[in-house]
Amino acid sequence: MMGHHEGQKELFAYQVDMDKRVHCDHPLRRVLAHVDFGFVRTAVAHTYGSNGHVSADPVVLVKLMFLLFCENVRSERELMRRVPERLDWLWFLGFGLEDSVPNHSVLSKARARWGAELFEMLFVQTVRQCVEAGLVDGAKVHMDGSLIDADASRDSVIKADTQTIARIREAYGAQERKLDEGKPPSARCTTNLTMLSRTDPDAPCVSKGPRSGTARPRYKHHRVVDDRHGVITAVETTAGDVAENEQVLPLVEQHERNTGKQTTAVVADRGYGTVGTYCALVEQGVRPHISAMHDTAKKDTGKFTKEQFRYDSSEDAYVCPVGHRLKPKRKHARRQMTDYVADKRV
Structure with missing residues (x-):
């Protein structure tokens, strides 16, 4: 029933x-x-x-x-x-x-x-x-950083030359970041010198990569994860234009201070793979498992610039300098843009 x-x-x-x-x-x-x-x-x-x-x-x-x-x-x-x-x-x-x-x-x-x-x-x-519960080993750690969007609209970003942005930043009273002092040029983003958010002037305008679109106000979250059970043992939040490799030693020190254990190996991606990082870790007896940072300038050698492509409005296609045609493949309505790609055999 x-x-x-x-x-x-x-x-x-x-x-x-x-x-x-x-x-x-x-x-x-x-x-x-x-x-x-x-x-x-x-x-x-x-x-x-x-x-x-x-x-x-x-x-x-x-x-x-x-x-x-x-x-x-x-x-x-x-x-x-x-x-x-x-x-x-x-x-x-x-x-x-x-x-x-x-x-x-x-x-x-x-x-x-x-x-x-x-x-x-x-x-x-x-x-x-977590250490007392046996969830943390402390010897081998993984390290990475992530860009976090600031709570500021891209409409709040103004663009100008370096001198003008510097004067506007001073007028908005942007606080000096403690990590700026003594920071090498490689740790700073040149885009931030010509862009400024009016609602969050302390958040530099950076992009997530050469193919990730335009820059916007962002911070960067750095973290250390223990290898045994994935427990986060050290964290640091910085401005978005601070290089990841500059945070290696401070994060290792924080990890050892928080866990009371000695670090013997650090695993990270190629964003940390600089000569200075290798030397600093080896000097402290830490074994680096990090891929070498490639020279992006060499990769761009011999490539065409976007100014060298000619747009053919009759076929809605771009023509590269050697005659190959790039046709529209997908449209992004929200971003109001279209991806043009060449034939797979090219």
């Missing part, structure tokens, strides 16, 4: 056991098994007063921040909208079905109250707990 379920809101739910609703091999169970978030209360206690409005539990706030990044949620507003729909998140936070979810503003207020130094301490404490 076929059954038919009549959905109806229950007035009482006394028999709901949240722990039984989360399966035994859920990733958040492993997080709680290895990481004790209780240390957060002691760490931030000095930032709260003894009377007045009672704030949200700092442990809950840190867990919410963890979910924000671990689950790749787009925003704090979106996170708070989704928390009541996820039984596993409610269980992880220690909430019941009837508990009220905090407003999204509590996260930004907590960051302002606690400060950057305290968040760094929380990160180090978490890394040390």
